[in-house]
Amino acid sequence: MQLGALRDVASRLEAQTREVTRHVNQLHNLLARVFPELDTIVRQLSAKNILELLRKYPTPTQIARARLTSLEAIPRLKTETACRLHEAAKTTIGSLTGPVAEAMVRTLVDQVRFSQKLKDQYEQLLIETYRSLPISNHLDTINGIGEVTAAVLTAKIVSIERFDRPEQVVGYFGIFPEEKSSGIGPDGSLRPGPKTRMSKKGNDLVRYYLYNASMSAVQCNPAVRALYRRLRARGTTGKAALGHAMRKLLHLVFAVWKSGKPFDPQHYPWDQTAEAKKATGHKQETNPDQQVVTGAPSQTLSRTKSDVNNSPSGVDFQAVRSQTSMQQVLELLRFEPVETRGDQVRGACPVHGSTSPHSRSFSASLAKNTYRCFQCQSQGNLWTSGRL
Secondary structure: OHHHHHHHHHHHHHHHHHHHHHHHHHHHHHHHHHOOOHHHHOOOOOOHHHHHHHHHOOOHHHHHHOOHHHHHOOOOOOHHHHHHHHHHHHOOOOOOOHHHHHHHHHHHHHHHHHHHHHHHHHHHHHHHHHHOOOOOOOHHHOOOOOHHHHHHHHHHHOOHHHOOOHHHHHHHOOOOEEEEOOOEOOOOOEOOOOEEEEOOOOOHHHHHHHHHHHHHHHHHOHHHHHHHHHHHHOOOOHHHHHHHHHHHHHHHHHHHHHHOOOOOOOOOOOOOOHHHHHHHOOOOOOOOOOOOOOOOOOOOOOOOHHHHHOOOOOOOHHHHHHOOOHHHHHHHOOOOOOEEEOOEEEEOOOOOOOOOOOOOOEEEEOOOOEEEEOOOOEEEEOOOEEEO
């Protein structure tokens, strides 16, 4: 009964979140004609201090006429930002001015603030409903995941028994990369090669709160923080690293909910050095359930370097590797490509056993002997396999 109420409140929160976004976009479009310089100075138009500023001084003419001390008196408005706004208002190129602009800006500001107030009320109601659940899933004990995010995840997952592996939860919410198939960029220029971006699949409400949770988790959650720092040290962009952080949080959600125990940030020394992890035998971001695609599909070869170079059977794996190609492996797996472009083939993934005849999630390079699946996140070559 309580779970049904939680789902109802989450649905109302989702609708209200979209309403807030709609009103913010309308205000943004209006200010592009009234005060276009504002967008280059402030980072978030929906911030309370910016809305307070626009409520008192809706046009650049009024901002320019106001005293700088009056702008600085607005709560949480930095002095530097106030100075920049004051100077930009004096030389604005806005085309919409006068009483009409003033009335329209104030009306939209009021709509945004009212929508935000309703959203806050739904969040509080969602928290209260989550607290009243008869059995706690302890998701709110995961560092970075607050009660609102825990409630949203609970409402959308319903039962963790629906999933056997954490990758299924990740796929359910679309937290995985997809290839950009278009060869033309937003600016009209040709893209140099295939690129990936975060999938747009999954529930918008979960992605919104999970993204905010990941920004907090990279600071306070030892597991996510260690992953984020490691990726950034390798040169991964901030947005891509946050995508990995979102995925890591879903793995923790799966583990905590399945175990029925609160999250313990000290159960493993996440922040230890790479040398210490290697000494203890820990391998980050590996999946014991993932088999390796090899020339002998009925067997699973070990991925450790010691087993390859020092096999007790005396097999020269280096020689075997040089005589095996991706084409041979795919033929053994009875892989039938749906699309072929040069030495690149795409089709249904043989790793997780995709049965769709039109699937193109699996991509293999016959020249490089590498493969990747954009659905199960498996990637590697003939001898290694990994997860994004």
